[in-house]
Amino acid sequence: MIIQPTSLAALAWAGAASGSAAESWRIGTVLSARPLGINPDGMMVLQIGALAVETEAPKGQLPSQFQVRVLTLGAQPMLEVISPQTPEPATQLAMRERLPQQNGYAPLLATLDALSQRPALRQLPAYLRPALAMLEHGVRTPAEITRGEGLEEAIKRSGLFLESQLAEPQLDMAGLSQEDWKGALLRLASLLDDYLPTRRPAPASTASETPPPLQQRGLQAQPRAMLPLALLDDDVDALLSRLHGEVHAALARVEVAQLEATTTSAWMIEIPLQGENGHDILQVQVQQHGEADSGSSWTFGFAIDLPALGPIHGELQLRGLRLSVRLWAERIDTVHRLEQQFGTLRQALSASGLTLDQLSCQQGMPQSTGQHSAILLRTTA
Structure with missing residues (x-):
């Protein structure tokens, strides 16, 4: 069961995280929780420790009282509902142990x-x-x-x-x-x-x-x-x-x-690269949508920050032989440099048999579209 917070819940946490209400929120801490009801907007209100947050109403029914374990903190904390009859899954235990240790390349x-x-x-x-x-x-x-x-x-x-x-x-x-x-x-x-x-x-x-x-x-x-x-x-x-x-x-x-x-069904991959006078990191996200037998589609995203070009994001969506390509660059001169390559790219894609539905590049960075970017609770039920 996945319960996602609304932006209001995320803002409530962000505001409380610096105050005394968040003092007990630490990685691995177990907190008491209980549902308070459904508000007029159809959102479920939960009390978790000393904080009250709104979440999308879960598909299953939550007990009148339960416990959650803090897995991550920040503006969008992730908590795991603890089932007293079920031991913690090995993957969740491993994730909780490694998150405080990890860092980028x-x-x-x-x-x-x-x-x-x-x-x-x-x-x-x-x-x-x-x-x-x-x-x-x-x-x-x-x-x-x-x-x-x-x-x-x-x-x-x-x-x-x-x-x-x-x-x-x-x-x-x-x-x-x-x-x-x-x-x-x-x-x-x-x-x-x-x-x-x-x-x-x-x-x-x-x-x-x-x-x-x-x-x-x-x-x-x-x-x-x-x-x-x-x-x-x-x-x-x-x-x-x-x-x-x-x-x-x-x-x-x-x-x-x-x-x-x-x-x-998504993979986040980081590839260290030998750049000019140093190293860079290419981050790639590959995600499959639908089942292979029913004509699945794929999304390929990437992000890189090059000293000569600045931050660049890209998203390629492939459905059968139809391809859409969207690019973002923080610097306007990088946008122009990328657009100068569009003709060559169109020719290469046409020669490969793909139909190009969209090819664009705009200035600025895209908003995160990760499906799991707003997870509040990950249950073990």
């Missing part, structure tokens, strides 16, 4: 850049240097992802499908560990745990700042991260300590995306 990639430029890196143990090189090898080039087969390979090796590939017969284990992003993260994390045994990585964010899972946030163009000036010296050990935490945070990020993929 940008800080990790910035630290990798800094390490690669340090001569003292050659003094690291021989077993650690190949693991760093393997992770860098997992970063794709723009030339690779601008080809269909290259993008397919980048998605396949993004870490999201590692375990399913491990289950395949006649698997090349050595090749997979070298090519898969999560495999490279796991190897480096294990070696850094041994190299820095007394330094445990801290969570990527505090409980009050824990963001929701990727699907709930929707596509986000992620800029490059800047390292603190204090780390831009020759202190390789300080950079490795920072890398230690960032590798574990990136692993949690991949695992959050994997856990989400078990409950929805």
